[in-house]
Amino acid sequence: MKRVLAFDFGASSGRAILAEYENGHLTYKEVHRFENCPRERDGHFRWDFADLMANVHQGIEKAGAFDSIGFDTWGVDFGLLDEDGKLLGDPVHYRDSRTEGMVEKAMARMDADALYAATGSQIMAINTLFQLLAVQEQDAETWEKARRLLFMPDLFAHALCGADVCETTIASTSQMLDARTGAWNRDVLQSFAIPEHLFAPRVNSGTAVGEYQGAKVIAVAGHDTQCAVAAMPAPDANAAFLSCGTWSLLGCELDNPILTQRSRLDALSNEQGANGKINYLKNIVGLWLIQESRRQWRREGQEYSYAQLEQLALAAEPLRSFIDPDDPLFTPPGDIPGRVREFCRRTGQPVPETVGQVMRCICESLALKYRFALEQLSRATGKQFSVLHVLGGGAKDGLLCRMTADCAGIPVIAGPVEATALGNILIQLVALGELPDIAAGRALIAATEPVKRFAPGDRNDWDKAYETYTTILSE
Known part of the structure; x- marks a missing residue:
């Protein structure tokens, strides 16, 4: 042992x-x-x-x-x-x-x-x-x-x-x-x-x-992202991954880097993976928006659990207003809900006032940005992605996983939640000679770790929202 x-x-x-x-x-x-x-x-x-x-x-x-x-x-x-x-x-x-x-x-x-x-x-x-x-x-x-x-x-x-x-x-x-x-x-x-x-x-x-x-x-x-990707459960060649925590890193594995001007303009990055592959990915502000919003509400005397925030978001009107999670407005700590309102006001959208409306806006905006990033990756690599593996803490967010599947139109496999720690563990076991390589570790994860699958649903409303969203991004 x-x-x-x-x-x-x-x-x-x-x-x-x-x-x-x-x-x-x-x-x-x-x-x-x-x-x-x-x-x-x-x-x-x-x-x-x-x-x-x-x-x-x-x-x-x-x-x-x-x-x-x-x-x-x-x-x-x-x-x-x-x-x-x-x-x-x-x-x-x-x-x-x-x-x-x-x-x-x-x-x-x-x-x-x-x-x-x-x-x-x-x-x-x-x-x-x-x-x-x-x-x-x-x-x-x-x-x-x-x-x-x-x-x-x-x-x-x-x-x-x-x-x-x-x-x-x-x-x-x-x-x-x-x-x-x-x-x-x-x-x-x-x-x-x-x-x-x-x-x-x-x-x-x-x-x-x-x-x-x-x-x-x-x-x-x-790099914790590369540990998480190392624990991706037995992916196929056309799988994409989303390492979802404070940051969202959405990408795929390649044999060689892509270094074109178009890739730079699309803000895509080539990182070294634990298995020698290139992890071609996009950095997106992630659950930081929810985490910092929750801290702001606490500072204002309102305490919410993540489960309560999800329920409030579910009760809010869908696809009403959106933000770009990567706008510099959202980088510093502080009043994220206030900045969400400021962004929507500045872009001529309905301004979310309630906690539920702010949460819904954040979650839908993340799902839309994930679709946007997947399309950029697909254009750059020529891949037609068959599945998105959501790895890490974001795999616990059923609402976000469901929205992402519906918005992007591909199945989402959520888990393992402990992907980063598991990747760390697998790499150590390979170093100790207990596993032959990362691929064997991934097969072990696929056979033993629980995951949740989200099949895409009706996409029509999301397609309309995406048209609006891409217009906002281009402003």
């Missing part, structure tokens, strides 16, 4: 999942859950790394004996270390305002088509490249002292066992990795005066990078 411990860090919470695997049978349980509470410090919005590491040690203590441990996190963020290996301040949150205007400044050094052709990454201000430009410009002292950059999952491994590595899937969120070769793109680094020696040696997902108290520390797919 093998026991593996998976740490899955999200933008708002983290957990430790202990799994046991014996004779083809996998069981797992959550042994520790904790909040991830970024805060303002030294003029920036930062992750509390000491608190997160304290929770890592609590999770380890609660787990007892295990054979290996692995970390996955959100993408793009990092810590900078000095020559003594000391962290130069808590890692800055991707939602910090320091990257405002950095994309425009970067385009003066390398135009958008050249940068996209080099890296295949959707050009977003949150990406590591633009964060580093902000450090160069705004914090020369830190930049001068920095000797090593470690992405968040690699930083956790370093803090635990001293590992000094850069796992490939997390590096591919940086806007600096070459989409064709999987190496650092030197033209990009030279254009932005970023020394290649700042980065640790690259390793593939599934590499043992150290030990902690006799257990192997394994660099799993550091």
Whole structure:
């Protein structure tokens, strides 16, 4: 029997999942859950790394004996270390305002088509490249002292066992990795005066990078999306995936990247997958809209469970008004319901006033944006998607899954809910020699994990709404 411990860090919470695997049978349980509470410090919005590491040690203590441990996190963020290996301040949150205007400044050094052709990454201000430009410009002292950059999952491994590595899937969120070769793109680094020696040696997902108290520390797919996709239950060649949590990442697997201007203009991204494939995907603001709305209502003295919010949405009039989830208006924390009203007012739509109307607007808008992204992916790849696998926390949202199936006109398979942790676990089991490869892990998931299927229903009303929605997106 093998026991593996998976740490899955999200933008708002983290957990430790202990799994046991014996004779083809996998069981797992959550042994520790904790909040991830970024805060303002030294003029920036930062992750509390000491608190997160304290929770890592609590999770380890609660787990007892295990054979290996692995970390996955959100993408793009990092810590900078000095020559003594000391962290130069808590890692800055991707939602910090320091990257405002950095994309425009970067385009003066390398135009958008050249940068996209080099890296295949959707050009977003949150990406590591633009964060580093902000450090160069705004914090020369830190930049001068920095000797090593470690992405968040690699930083956790370093803090635990001293590992000094850069796992490939997390590096591919940086806007600096070459989409064709999987190496650092030197033209990009030279254009932005970023020394290649700042980065640790690259390793593939599934590499043992150290030990902690006799257990192997394994660099799993550091980017949580790639862990979730690794646990996609036995997909066919024309399957699409939607890793649905705070962010929605909707995509498909390819053998080679797509680096055309049309792909860039469609804001599609090429990321390295745990199985060596390219995960060709679109980043879409996801359940953040619902999570932050719920927090806003709580701040206003109204407490709702997610089940209550779903019921209120169901009771509201359908297909009345829509938002673009990716409008910059919805990026910062705060009054998301108020911004939904502002967006609808600005675009000449009926303004949602009640909690149910706001929720309905958000859910329908996500379903419509998913259809829009699927059509972009289909045009770029030539694939006609046969099914959409919804992976992660969004698989629990039956209303959103139903709306997505109806709107997109393809079956939705929701689950596993714990796809990210399961992908982390499967990669560790492959590294330990218990499974031959990711494909075998996916077959195991398909045979053992519960999923829910949503067949598409009548699409006529959604087709009319989609015409309106695409008009809103083009404004």
